[in-house]
Amino acid sequence: MAANHDPQVSRLSQPFHDAGIFFQQAVRTFRATGAVIPSGAALADALTRYVAERDDPSTPLSILEAGAGTGPVSRAIASRMRGGDTFDMVEPNPTFVEYLNGLVKTDPVFLAVADRVTVHQALVTDLGTDRRFDVIVSGLPFANFTADEVRTIMEYYFTVLRPGGHLSFFGYLYTKQVKAVIAPLDDYLRQVRSGWEVEEWVNRYGVGRERVFRNIPPAWIYHLRKPLS
Numbered sequence: 001m002a003a004n005h006d007p008q009v010s011r012l013s014q015p016f017h018d019a020g021i022f023f024q025q026a027v028r029t030f031r032a033t034g035a036v037i038p039s040g041a042a043l044a045d046a047l048t049r050y051v052a053e054r055d056d057p058s059t060p061l062s063i064l065e066a067g068a069g070t071g072p073v074s075r076a077i078a079s080r081m082r083g084g085d086t087f088d089m090v091e092p093n094p095t096f097v098e099y100l101n102g103l104v105k106t107d108p109v110f111l112a113v114a115d116r117v118t119v120h121q122a123l124v125t126d127l128g129t130d131r132r133f134d135v136i137v138s139g140l141p142f143a144n145f146t147a148d149e150v151r152t153i154m155e156y157y158f159t160v161l162r163p164g165g166h167l168s169f170f171g172y173l174y175t176k177q178v179k180a181v182i183a184p185l186d187d188y189l190r191q192v193r194s195g196w197e198v199e200e201w202v203n204r205y206g207v208g209r210e211r212v213f214r215n216i217p218p219a220w221i222y223h224l225r226k227p228l229s
């Protein structure tokens with residue numbers, strides 16, 4: 001299956017085409033990919049809440065998405081962008097990056113904002129700390145990471161987030177319970193520890209929590225906000 005976003009693929013079959021590419025990469029790199037199919041529309045909508053809801057609609061937003069994959073959340077972000085907003089997508093997997101570049105050049109939703117969209121092939125923490133963002137949407141699979149990796153990434157997000165800015169991220173419901181039954185003990189314990197690290201950040205900066213049952217698998221979302229001072 002071609003990794004390029006293919007404008008010949010009909011809009012109806014596009015989700016299946018994207019899911020095929022995503023699944024191939026999940027089989028190759030499950031630890032980094034962290035899912036077997038891309039996020040659905042309900043999850044993408046909920047994750048992009050703070051691109052749609054703005055304190056000051058006249059001030060443009062600087063938006064960062066970490067872990068764009070085949071771009072279902074990126075597309076929701078692009079569709080909610082307004083004049084002057086900028087959008088940086090970060091994705092380390094070269095197959096996904098090739099796909100995203102094709103999407104930006106051919107998908108009508110992206111074409112409308114293409115001059116303000118940048119795709120970076122990188123780990124998000126390698127993006128540097130010069131820029132500041134108003135909204136960060138993270139698709140990173142924290143459940144597959146160690147507690148130290150989660151802390152490094154969260155510290156990075158809260159460095160590049162502007163005071164008052166929002167971070168939204170998600171994970172899947174019940175993964176801990178499933179791992180408790182089927183995964184090796186050290187993998188289960190690693191997930192428990194990375195979950196505690198996530199919880200610490202949520203306790204410090206959390207402003208909202210949602211459950212999205214209309215996704216495969218069902219997901220939770222946390223919204224965090226960097227204090228103004």
Ligand SMILES: C[S@@+](CC[C@H](N)C(=O)[O-])C[C@H]1O[C@@H](n2cnc3c(N)ncnc32)[C@H](O)[C@@H]1O
Nearest residue numbers: 032033034035038039067068069093123124139
């Ligand atoms: C669960 S998938 C989410 C993909 C897409 N956002 C979605 O919702 O369908 C996680 C994505 O994060 C990417 N990723 C993993 N580690 C990363 C890192 N350190 N920085 C940026 N992206 C990363 C993976 O390559 C993968 O595309």
